[in-house]
Amino acid sequence: MSYLVDGNNVMGQRVGWHRDKTGARRRLLTELARLARAAGVSIEVVFDGAPEEHFPDGSKFMGVGVFYAERGSNADERIKSLVEASRERRTVKVVTSDRELAAYVRQCGAQVVRSGEFRRRLDDAQDVAAAGVEPEARGGVAASELGEWMSYFGVAPEDDEEPPAEVKRPPLKPRKKKKR
16 A cells, blocks of 8 residues: 655645745655554655755655656646556555545545545654654664665765775885885
8 A cells, every 4th residue: 555645735734834844844754754664655745846955856755755746737736647657546545635636536546535634644653653662752763764864865885884804904014115
């Protein structure tokens, strides 16, 4: 099962989200990643507006696919095209409060979850994390996220490993000059 989330619809479930759109997007991405990990599901989100510098269209944030509306279009149209391109439409749950979009994706064979209902599920997942189940509640990074964070900051996995024993060499000693 996978979720395709209308990001602005879910962000709109919080009062004042529009005051800090970038912050609201990042908070939602973090919540989606937590839910994806906890529930073992695939999640993709589509936002209206221009792509973020650090999360370009088609990128992943902690396992969550990030997409944006095409220029001159909106997230609903992008969601429609993603559903149409899906090979497993019956296993896709589209999260939206838009009636027209919901009707369209149902005709395509996808399921629909209302944004408010999904927001409550995200809040429940956050409550579980705050209870100490997730390492993030302590300010740490889960081992399963380490590779993604290293990639985000441009660190290759091999940069974090000790070199093999045969590669470690003692420092070179200066050579004595030969007399001629």
